[in-house]
Amino acid sequence: GAVVSQHPSRVICKSGTSVKIECRSLDFQATTMFWYRQFPKQSLMLMATSNEGSKATYEQGVEKDKFLINHASLTLSTLTVTSAHPEDSSFYICSAKEQGVTEAFFGQGTRLTVV
Amino acid sequence: LAKTTQPISMDSYEGQEVNITCSHNNIATNDYITWYQQFPSQGPRFIIQGYKTKVTNEVASLFIPADRKSSTLSLPRVSLSDTAVYYCLVGRNTGGFKTIFGAGTRLFVKA
Numbered sequence: 001g002a003v004v005s006q007h008p009s010r011v012i013c014k015s016g017t018s019v020k021i022e023c024r025s026l027d028f029q030a031t032t033m034f035w036y037r038q039f040p041k042q043s044l045m046l047m048a049t050s051n052e053g054s055k056a057t058y059e060q061g062v063e064k065d066k067f068l069i070n071h072a073s074l075t076l077s078t079l080t081v082t083s084a085h086p087e088d089s090s091f092y093i094c095s096a097k098e099q100g101v102t103e104a105f106f107g108q109g110t111r112l113t114v115v
Numbered sequence: 116l117a118k119t120t121q122p123i124s125m126d127s128y129e130g131q132e133v134n135i136t137c138s139h140n141n142i143a144t145n146d147y148i149t150w151y152q153q154f155p156s157q158g159p160r161f162i163i164q165g166y167k168t169k170v171t172n173e174v175a176s177l178f179i180p181a182d183r184k185s186s187t188l189s190l191p192r193v194s195l196s197d198t199a200v201y202y203c204l205v206g207r208n209t210g211g212f213k214t215i216f217g218a219g220t221r222l223f224v225k226a
Contacts, residue, residue, distance in 0.1 A: 043202070043217060043218050044216040046213060046215055046216075093158045095158070102149070102164060103161050103164055104214050105161060107158050108158050109156065109157060
């Protein structure tokens with residue numbers, strides 16, 4: 001299957017700082033990328049959907065000014081958690097989908113810990 | 116978006132066949148059914164996808180009845196390494212459609 005690479009795999013940051021997470025599609029053009037958050041023992045929660053070159057569409061309850069998403073190219077999307085707080089600590093996962101292909105492929109996830 | 120319902124958890128033994136059924140009563144005409152596997156602290160991994168009848172690949176089979184209101188993921192001869200959470204998703208083949216995850220089924224394979 002197609003490969004989606006997420007970086008970093010884990011990051012620890014101090015409260016009030018910002019953290020950027022990258023999601024790359026390595027062998028296909030990702031016209032659409034999705035960002036999820038997952039808390040322990042829970043399912044994935046969709047945060048936002050982004051199409052290349054367009055503004056992201058955020059799910060209800062997700063602060064767009066706090067979780068900045070950029071999808072500037074067909075192989076790269078970034079999620080920036082701004083002014084991070086301990087409650088933002090979670091497992092963040094991206095997925096990417098190619099136009100005309102029915103499956104979405106996932107990155108390996110990023111464990112964010114805010115101290 | 117079609118809502119999916121799966122058993123919360125299942126137990127099995129090594130070597131057995133495991134069938135996980137997912138209900139999706141309000142599936143739309145254009146919707147596909149996709150199953151993912153997730154291990155702790157990893158992103159979900161695509162297992163199989165189908166639209167109707169039966170689909171088989173090297174790791175699993177997917178059975179979809181004619182009314183498409185349910186589907187069954189079949190894992191032949193499971194091993195300990197198949198212990199994971201399995202998610203059933205229903206969605207359209209259009210650019211930008213959301214992939215919404217339900218609660219999933221936690222499969223525990225015992226020796």
